[in-house]
Amino acid sequence: MAKTKKNMDKNIKFSLSIGDEGAILVCLNGMQIVKRIFVTSPTSTEFINFLSAYPNAPLYIIVDVVEQAYIKHTLPPVSRLNVNKLVSRKLEKDFDKNDIKAAIPMDKEKGQRKEWNWLFISVRNIPPFSDWIESVSNLPNYFAGIYLLPVESMNYLKDIEKALSNSSKVEETEQTAKTKKDKKKKNKENKENKKSFDSRWQIIVSHNRVGGFRQIVFKDGKVIFTRMAQPIGGQSPDIVAGNIEQETLNTIEYIRRLGYEDNEGLKIIIIASSDVKEALETIPQTGVDQKVYTPHEIAILLGMPSVAEESDRFGDVVMASHFLSTKKHVLPLFTKYTEKINSIIKYRKLVRAASVLASIAALCFAGFTYYQTININDGLEKSETKKRSTQSALTKTKSEKLEFDEDPKLIKVVSDINNKLAKDANEPLNFLAKIASLKDYNTYFDEINLQIDLFDNKLDVITAAFSIIFFESDQANRTVDTVNFRKEMEKLFPEEDCGLACFQLNWEGLLEDIEVTIEVREKESSYSNSDMTRVDLNMTGPQKQTRRARQVIRRR
């Protein structure tokens, strides 16, 4: 039950309509009115107690006092940012510092100058209004702002027009089966309605308990002027109706000064008690569409039938209830004190929201991190298993014996020495033997010089150089076949893509870095009975600075 009550309390809102004659406290729960109290003093016990019963419900102040000023100002055509600064400066300059003031933009002149039209609004913060504000400011309820009845009535007018439009559509549907004549009549009425909805000027006249006859003038749906009048001559319906008629006529005359012309259309909505409604006569003015509703009728029209009874005489409660049911308000105002309190409350809400968000974020992050940690733990277990198996593999590998009994260290040392000292590929003598294999039976080595340097006595062959002179005896009139010899040499040193004179030496191990020069000399006489062709072959290397050795064969 407590929870239900709390939930119900969540929807409870208060409005306090303050006028010169007193104030009306309206308590609304959703679209249902809970209570309405008329009080004449801010110290009223009933009023304070009732508000204190719902400390969490917000309290909206609706101002319906006489001391309100609405002044239209035309400002120079500056930028949007600058016009705001201009408005702030003008508000400070034109009004008293204690006044509650604001300005709302109206429109922009459509002429060449494109000046700004702003409506400057101020409320004198003086008793009895200031007494009410001071009193309610210190109540535990959230102070939701001060709202000016004429300004907030823009929404009121909009919703009434919308409701009227909808109801006329419903009526139209109901009438579809009726006669042609009726249809014609209805169409005529609709046309008139439409014409009135299209009026650029509207006046709401509401007979209010806290003030009197509140008249609000709108142009194109925006408030431009408001008046307040007190009933004169008594409270009888005829007198009140007369007062309303007279005040409305006065207002029409006044708005002519603001630019109203008969052909622009004027819609007047009057909210008064049922007996006053009966006594009211239609205003004899061209282009005027006058409609009179009781507070109960208006409440029904707005879909809030519970907020007003048929016997209700005043429009305050309906206006206040409509205001509370509206989500968006036009112009919230605050005194310095209430602004300060509200900013502290906003900070508090902000802190609370930030902490909730931070906590949620922290919880999500903690959850995500914990989830990751669980995965890591899984990985850890798998890795530990893997480590154990790898460790046992190591133990097994270590325990495996070599296939031989000899000392592996000695075997390695001896093998390494053997590789160094018995490496045939590095042996220039082998190369000499290869060259020797090219000789035929009448070709001999004439001279062999071979020099091998053992690097720093460390057993490594670093350089090798030798020269061979080929000698040919030609007793059988045979000349040395140098062409064939060259071909044979090419077999030993495979040709690379750099032409016949250049060969990549790729012959057994270290010799690949040895540069070879072969020179076939002219025939010359040596021994008494023979000719010879001398072939010089020089080898040097390994050439550490060149990766490829070159072979050049020149014929002279």
Add this chain to the structure above:
Amino acid sequence: MRKLAKAKKDLVKTSTISLAIVAVFGGLVFGILQYKHSKEDDLKKIKKDIKSIKSNISSIKNERKQAMLSYKTFNSIPKNKLPTDSGYETSVERQRIAKKILLELNEKYRFTAMDPKLAPPELKESNDLIEIISSPLDINFDGMSDELVLSFVNDLRESLPGYLKMTKLNIKRRGAIDSETLEKIKVTSSYLPLVSGAATFEWYTLKNKKEGK
């Protein structure tokens, strides 16, 4: 003013509570993060250990592979090249074995002249297991042909214990093998010195290092 004071008090209270809640959750997050980091470190350590063990296994296997290769090489080495206990470390021993082999080869290749000189041995290299002893060997010779000389050098490398590395070889033809020379050899049944030369070698022998030496 009472409401303002209360609002301020409420703000302080809410801020304190919010801060406390945030601190609690912050602490929770910090704790979980620390726990996660410690687990991550553990995982990294285990992975590092596994890598190290694997590397160890690979290293051992590689060593065994190398050992097997060495063993293959070792098995292919002729017995007279393997280290011996004496290592032919004395001049007398080296002279004796060299003289014996050179005489045998001279008989085989019929050099008309041969003049070997063997210098005293010296220690070239040493490690825990082996000592390498070397001595230079110079041979001057006169022979029938260069083929015989080259063949002699090959035979000498095979026959001498240890390893023979040639550092110098000079062969000079002193006459052509023509019909006249062949006729002369046939008539006199003697070997003519058609080539003469000199060869220089470095003779290495290996000695097993004795324990405690």
